[in-house]
Amino acid sequence: MLVISFADAILDSARYTRRHLLLGNGFSIACRADIFHYGSLFAQADFSDVPEVRAVFKGLETQDFEVAIRALEGALRILPAYVADSAAPQAMMARHAEALKDILVQTIAANHPAIPGDIPDEKFWACRKFLSNFLAPQQGQVFSLNYDLLLYWTLMHEDKPFEGPIQLNKNDGFGNSEGDPLADYVVWQGEVGAHSASVHFLHGALHLFDSGSELKKYTWVRKGIPLIQQARAAIATNAFPLFVAEGTNIQKKNKIRHNAYLYQGFKQLTANAETIKHCFFIFGHSLAQNDDHILHRLARGRFAHLYVGIYGDPLAFDNTRIMRRALGDRLITSQPDAN
Incomplete structure (x- = not known):
């Protein structure tokens, strides 16, 4: 298969009307391998x-x-x-x-890092520049399979000084609760919110909690308490974040189908995969079978092109396995430096 640089892949993908990103755990490992591996x-x-x-x-x-x-x-x-x-x-x-x-x-x-300040600004700025290829105005959507807060923190982080703003469409479908608009959390706005969202946590995340009647998103700006402290306090009372931690892709798919938020994100991924003039990038994911419920949607899609990121030597065992799983007529791209 042809191996090209990430920069060349971005140039090549400019011929498509939308550019979407499926984000795997490699995104987090690249930031803090000591924690997220x-x-x-x-x-x-x-x-x-x-x-x-x-x-x-x-x-x-x-x-x-x-x-x-x-x-x-x-x-x-x-x-x-x-x-x-x-x-x-x-x-x-x-x-x-x-x-x-x-x-x-x-x-x-x-x-998990306690606060965004535990991560150097340079890492956030590099990630914002990377994400701008997918979340710039009139661009595409990001579908994350990660549980941690790194993507959320990156979206909330201030732009790098003196180099101009990097505009990212960070709408994730959450907003004020109708019953309590001054609550110290925001809630998922339902199917309407999903259609307008650009960021989807397909397997849940550490800041999303299902209360039964509504899906809450904890925020720092609403409560003034770091998200990790809020999550730890909730876990201490046996309230757990919305996570898809099932072992097989079939079990994961069943969990997704029984949660409205997760299922709407899944449907958004599917809808984009069915759009002929769109393209997808996969970053930080090994194409492992336990995520086939997601990968099969891409494989069956009608979108124009799939760019799959690899890290290191293209001839390394893990990379050749990824290439074997990828479709023969797809491009394999080298992984961008998001460190």
Whole structure:
């Protein structure tokens, strides 16, 4: 496959009417690999309540939470075929799979940078310049698969001094609550809000909380308290952020279909993928099968072109695997420097 630079990919994509971005965990790893890499999360996680799950990770030779969750949920379904009295181990596997989801959320919240000031301005400015290729006026939309706050913080960050403003369309479909417009949070505005939004968190995020009657977005400007502190306080009371942490792509798809916000974002991605004169970029994603519920929508789409980012040596094992998963007539682009 042809490997081109990110700059050349942007020039090439200028022939299309809209340029969209699917953002993966590589975006966060590029900023703070010590926090956002799956291996780092494993090292920082507290498994004291479910010590048995360490053996699951060891047996699978992975530190990927999603792989472990998927293995547990798959094993509990086939165990009855091999064990006569499997009710007790099945219940334990189900309980541990759910516990891993909670541990993942708690670990991300506990180790996340506390405030935007913990990240150098230069990183935010570089990311804003990168995102301007997709969120500039009359451009496209960004679909994030990440749970953390880095994208949100980047959208809220002030522009780099002396170089002029970088205008980003940061509408995410949230606004004042009709019942309490002065509340210290904003709420999702429903399907109408989804249609006008340019930023979609397809798997939820650390600042989004489902209260049952409405989906809340915590903000600093409304409460004057850093978002991480708000999220940690909510988790301490057993209120968890909206996360899609299921193990398989089928389970993720089912979770998305049963949440209005997630499903509307999914539908927006699908609608853009069906538009012939649009193009998509994928950044920081390995094209792993556990996100096939998203990737299949792109593969079946009618949009004109897909640009897939790779990092490092194109002949490295991970990159050749990504290339094999990509369609043969698509362009593979080198990853831009968003550090």
